[in-house]
Amino acid sequence: MADDSITSAPVDAAETAAPTPNNSDSGSEHSKPKPWFKRLSLTTWIFIALILGVLAGLALQGSPEIADTYIKPFGTIFLNLIKMIVVPLVLFSIIAGVVSLDDVKKVGAIGGKTVLFYLATTACAVTLGLVFANLMNVGAGYTMPTGELSYEATEPPSLIDTIVNMFPSNFFQPMADATMLQVIVIAVVFGFGMIAAGKKAKPVIDICNAMSDVCIAIMRGIILVAPFGVFGLICPVIASNGIDVLRPLLWLIVVAYVAMIVQILLVYSGIIKIFARMNPLKFLKGEMPVMGFAFASASSVGTLPINMECTEKMGVSKEVTSFVLPLGATINMDGTAIYQGVCAIFIAQVFGIDLSIGQQLTIVMTAVLASIGTAGVPGSGMIMLAMVLQSVGLPVEGVALVAGVDRILDMMRTTVNVTGDAAVATCVDAMQKRAAARRARKAEKLAKAA
Numbered sequence: 001m002a003d004d005s006i007t008s009a010p011v012d013a014a015e016t017a018a019p020t021p022n023n024s025d026s027g028s029e030h031s032k033p034k035p036w037f038k039r040l041s042l043t044t045w046i047f048i049a050l051i052l053g054v055l056a057g058l059a060l061q062g063s064p065e066i067a068d069t070y071i072k073p074f075g076t077i078f079l080n081l082i083k084m085i086v087v088p089l090v091l092f093s094i095i096a097g098v099v100s101l102d103d104v105k106k107v108g109a110i111g112g113k114t115v116l117f118y119l120a121t122t123a124c125a126v127t128l129g130l131v132f133a134n135l136m137n138v139g140a141g142y143t144m145p146t147g148e149l150s151y152e153a154t155e156p157p158s159l160i161d162t163i164v165n166m167f168p169s170n171f172f173q174p175m176a177d178a179t180m181l182q183v184i185v186i187a188v189v190f191g192f193g194m195i196a197a198g199k200k201a202k203p204v205i206d207i208c209n210a211m212s213d214v215c216i217a218i219m220r221g222i223i224l225v226a227p228f229g230v231f232g233l234i235c236p237v238i239a240s241n242g243i244d245v246l247r248p249l250l251w252l253i254v255v256a257y258v259a260m261i262v263q264i265l266l267v268y269s270g271i272i273k274i275f276a277r278m279n280p281l282k283f284l285k286g287e288m289p290v291m292g293f294a295f296a297s298a299s300s301v302g303t304l305p306i307n308m309e310c311t312e313k314m315g316v317s318k319e320v321t322s323f324v325l326p327l328g329a330t331i332n333m334d335g336t337a338i339y340q341g342v343c344a345i346f347i348a349q350v351f352g353i354d355l356s357i358g359q360q361l362t363i364v365m366t367a368v369l370a371s372i373g374t375a376g377v378p379g380s381g382m383i384m385l386a387m388v389l390q391s392v393g394l395p396v397e398g399v400a401l402v403a404g405v406d407r408i409l410d411m412m413r414t415t416v417n418v419t420g421d422a423a424v425a426t427c428v429d430a431m432q433k434r435a436a437a438r439r440a441r442k443a444e445k446l447a448k449a450a
Contacts, residue, residue, distance in 0.1 A: 046292040049227035050234055053296070057238025067239035071232050075296075078229025081222045082302045085215055087175050089305060090326040091187050092212040097322030098191025099205050107188075107323075110428060114324050117271070117424040118332040119368060124267045125334035125416070126367040129341025130360050132259040138252055138342060139349025178301075184326055212322070219305040226289075226306070230296040237407055249405045256342045256409055260335055260416045268423040275427035278314075286314040287422055294418045298410040300329045303418045311422050320429040328421030335413025335420075337367045340388045347389065347398030359392040366391040 040048075060067045098107055132138075166185055168174045174182035194201040194208075269280035276283075290310050294303040307329075308321050344363050348355050355363075366388050386396050402409070 045227040046230055046289055046296075049231040050292055050296055053231040053234035054238050056231070057235045060235070060239040064236065064239040067236040072236040073232065075229050075232025075234075075236070078222070078225060078232060079297060079299065079302055082229075082297075082299075082305065083178065085218050085222065086301055086304055087178055087183055088211065089215040089219060089308075090183055091175070092208050092215055093308070093318075093322035094184060094187035094326055095191045095194070095208045096205075096212040097319045098188055099194050099208070100319045107192075110320065110323060110432065111327075113428045113431060114327060114424060115331075117427060118328060118420075121263075121267060121271070121420050121424065122332065122334050122337045122368045123364060125263050125420075126337040126341040126364045128259045128263055128267075129256070129338035130345060130363065132255055132262070133342045133345035136251075136255045136258070137349070138255045139346040184330060216305075216308075220309070223306055223309065226293055230293060233296045237411075249402070252342065252346050252402065253405060253408055255346075256339060257412050259338045259342060260412050263334060263338060263416055264419055268419055271427050272423055276423075276430040278426065278430070283314065283423070283426060286310055287419055290418055290422065291415050294415045295411045298407065298414045300333070300414055300417045300421075303414070304329045307418050307422055311425050314426065316425050316429040317433075320432065321425055324425040324428055325421050328424060329418070332421055332424070333413075333417050335416030336384065338416065339409055339413045340367045340385050343385055343398075343402050344388055344392070344394060347394055347401060350401060351395060351398060353394060355392060355394075362392050363388055 056071070057067060060071075166182060168179070168182040168186060171186065173179075174186060194205055264284075269284070272278050272280050272283045287310060290303060290307045293306050294300070297303060304325060308325050311321050311325065312318060341363060345355065367384070385402075386399055389396050389398060
């Protein structure tokens with residue numbers, strides 16, 4: 001996404017010197033370097049905006065209402081634009097992706113690999129969270145009084161209700177409510193229907209492909225103003241939750257961030273190296289714009305358009321990105337799983353409760369299942385944390401301990417979530433391409449033998 005703004009190699013120093021009298025006007029124009037601000041990539045601008053937003057937030061700590069009143073609206077407008085395009089983008093891109101596969105078995109193969117990868121990486125994530133929380137003694141020495149804590153737990157849906165709720169009774173309601181899992185189901189069902197209808201569905205397929213291209217064009221236009229959105233999103237967070245609120249819970253944040261960074265550097269880099277056979281540094285460099293925006297917005301679904309753009313630039317096919325990434329934005333919550341593991345140990349230690357190995361294994365299983373039902377919107381992990389605490393008998397009131405820094409944790413866990421989506425999409429795409437190459441070689445051998 002960001003590389004488009006780096007258009008050419010640096011011009012030779014001799015050419016950038018004062019033009020000779022023999023140079024024509026057109027030659028002077030070609031040798032004239034671009035202004036510095038045009039040479040910076042969008043990635044660089046996003047991180048500049050992130051740093052400026054942090055600095056501005058620190059400067060406005062005494063008057064957070066200024067940031068909320070005059071700066072936050074820029075971030076809200078940008079996020080609203082992203083949310084506006086996400087539903088049609090997911091709907092039409094998944095329909096186009098399913099139809100492009102032209103085979104229900106192929107859809108099943110990609111879907112099966114994707115779900116297995118997501119479940120495996122989520123299990124690794126929550127295990128890492130528990131390991132680091134225990135090793136680094138996340139709740140040791142915490143002195144905040146717990147007598148007056150209160151948190152109203154929202155009843156999480158049962159497994160049966162989650163499955164039933166995946167299938168909408170109305171075509172338009174999931175679009176209006178942005179219920180992404182139902183939107184994905186609608187898209188897959190209509191994609192299968194178009195495959196089954198054959199040639200008769202061609203006009204509808206053409207419309208869906210055209211609408212997918214239109215949504216991508218709109219998305220690219222919105223992404224161009226991402227630095228302004230990032231600045232508007234991060235500044236009020238820092239202004240309202242400055243250093244003072246972070247100080248008592250700083251160790252919790254450090255442990256969670258360390259576990260999440262290890263998830264990216266160890267788990268994702270490992271599967272990229274093994275299954276995609278790609279240099280992990282190349283992958284991480286390509287994901288930098290996605291990470292920057294995810295950190296600022298704390299929304300997996302909001303980051304989806306940028307993630308699709310960046311993974312396709314790294315060579316992942318559109319048919320895989322249009323299916324795997326929207327699914328991941330809805331059900332793959334590795335960062336949230338780490339957060340749940342670390343916070344469960346933190347709350348247990350604060351209340352003086354020792355969790356057995358069996359209870360911690362229960363946390364792993366509950367967090368993996370809970371991550372599937374976690375919506376890709378800011379703050380949704382709080383409900384699932386309450387569910388995890390209840391599964392091992394920890395007091396749900398402990399959620400109030402981490403509520404004050406939930407936004408700070410949410411930014412990093414969203415970064416992990418979207419990076420995991422891209423890693424799985426890259427691996428699935430590489431495996432599909434290798435399988436296709438093997439089939440082609442086999443067909444060639446059979447043709448020669450015949």
